Amino acid sequence: MKIGTATTMVTLRCIDHQCNTSFPASSSMTHCHCGNLLDVHYDWPDLNPRELKETWTSRRTSMLPEDQSGVWRYRELIPYLSPEAKIITLREGNTPLLKAPRAAAYAGLDEIQFKHQGFNPTGSFKDNGMTTGVSQAAALGKKVVACVSTGNTSASMGAYAACGDLKAVIFIPAGQIATGKLSQALDYGALTIQVDANFDVTWKLVSGLVEEAGIYLLNSVNPYRIEGQKTIAVELLDQMRWEIPDWIVLPGGNLGNSSAFGKGLRELHQLGFITRLPRLAIIQAEGSAPLSQLLERARTEKKSPYELGLLPVLNPQTLATAIKIGAPASWKKALRELEATQGVCISVSEQEIADAKAVIGQSGIGCEPASAATLAGIRRLVAEKQIRKSDNVVAVLTGNLLKDPAYTLAYHQGTLSFSKENQQIPIQSNFGNQPNSVPPDLEQIKKLLSQ
Numbered sequence: 001m002k003i004g005t006a007t008t009m010v011t012l013r014c015i016d017h018q019c020n021t022s023f024p025a026s027s028s029m030t031h032c033h034c035g036n037l038l039d040v041h042y043d044w045p046d047l048n049p050r051e052l053k054e055t056w057t058s059r060r061t062s063m064l065p066e067d068q069s070g071v072w073r074y075r076e077l078i079p080y081l082s083p084e085a086k087i088i089t090l091r092e093g094n095t096p097l098l099k100a101p102r103a104a105a106y107a108g109l110d111e112i113q114f115k116h117q118g119f120n121p122t123g124s125f126k127d128n129g130m131t132t133g134v135s136q137a138a139a140l141g142k143k144v145v146a147c148v149s150t151g152n153t154s155a156s157m158g159a160y161a162a163c164g165d166l167k168a169v170i171f172i173p174a175g176q177i178a179t180g181k182l183s184q185a186l187d188y189g190a191l192t193i194q195v196d197a198n199f200d201v202t203w204k205l206v207s208g209l210v211e212e213a214g215i216y217l218l219n220s221v222n223p224y225r226i227e228g229q230k231t232i233a234v235e236l237l238d239q240m241r242w243e244i245p246d247w248i249v250l251p252g253g254n255l256g257n258s259s260a261f262g263k264g265l266r267e268l269h270q271l272g273f274i275t276r277l278p279r280l281a282i283i284q285a286e287g288s289a290p291l292s293q294l295l296e297r298a299r300t301e302k303k304s305p306y307e308l309g310l311l312p313v314l315n316p317q318t319l320a321t322a323i324k325i326g327a328p329a330s331w332k333k334a335l336r337e338l339e340a341t342q343g344v345c346i347s348v349s350e351q352e353i354a355d356a357k358a359v360i361g362q363s364g365i366g367c368e369p370a371s372a373a374t375l376a377g378i379r380r381l382v383a384e385k386q387i388r389k390s391d392n393v394v395a396v397l398t399g400n401l402l403k404d405p406a407y408t409l410a411y412h413q414g415t416l417s418f419s420k421e422n423q424q425i426p427i428q429s430n431f432g433n434q435p436n437s438v439p440p441d442l443e444q445i446k447k448l449l450s451q
């Protein structure tokens, strides 16, 4: 398979401009000696955007695995694997862009489109990054890959490791994983270890261990995962026939995906594929919103957010487990992308997330709780007049509805609640849809039908 363009120089580079240290592309490092994260850096050859856009379109009818993948189809923008390298793909990407008038009306918009990453092989956008991350692990000759995950990362890594014949080790903060995701990890044959601690504590434990045991770490600090995820933005623009939306809205947890979108958009701009950048909006859950809190502090104290530094949320709380992260690893990267795109970051309540999720369900689309933070956030930003009614808005639905059936059932049955400062706070099922039970009696069934 022919993958990279041999003429592109690839290095890993520290994101701190003052430091700017480079490492070989074959390094397994995720952090610079100075403590900052690394980026995949390209010295781009001359690319012809018009020709490449046509090439990408023509690949849509190809039978080759690397053309059928919605990630590797755009391989000219991720040219880091050697032409001989084996690509581990489950035909990820290729996710639809869906209009949803009911959701648009709920948010106060004329129109909204959802880029639904829940249509991926394992049901979340993590697949877009795992195909590149696991392929890189294989290219480096690694035998074992590992991650700490509250869910979708483990499901995805399990699948891609199995597909590429690598051993997968998954560390799960105990009791913080939705049943759909845990069952996937087990089914894909991953060694699954539940640790009796939250994500941030488990992460500290494992990062030490990983270096000692020589295993390849595939959390979103892995720069090659970000390269795969950035193609979601490329595929999105391709689907929009390169019309540029005003806003792209994402939920924010560890902030890897927001960073990936920003990097992808900046590179497209730099290479002449697009003439301006959409604005990014990152939405966090109120009980787990360290980035939104940092920006708020920076505004009130009139200081640079870098200077202030991120204050981790020590006991993050939200039912949207995919974004329940108190100390997001990629906060500096995300901040850089917010600055580049004139973006915003806000937080929304559990009630707002739950209702937005139900409205997305009523649109026939459905998603997992974290994804619904987008619609809730858009509704707020429209109310605050940051987003205009007529703006072209795309929200990224990050995960599939079936990931967390317990949440959905509890919402519709009116039993959903969350804990805040040791209190159980009930969630109102404002858009609830109770299941009905009847005896085998025609009259009673007729009564229900006429409601």
Ligand SMILES: *Cc1c(COP(=O)(O)O)cnc(C)c1O
Pocket: 124, 125, 126, 152, 153, 220, 251, 252, 253, 254, 255, 256, 257, 258, 322, 323, 368, 370, 371, 398, 399, 400
């Ligand atoms: C991982 C994940 C997120 C959060 O993405 P980050 O890159 O950690 O910010 C949001 N939603 C879903 C469904 C996820 O799986």
Ligand SMILES: [Zn+2]
Pocket: 014, 015, 016, 019, 020, 021, 032, 033, 034, 035, 036
């Ligand atoms: Zn550095």
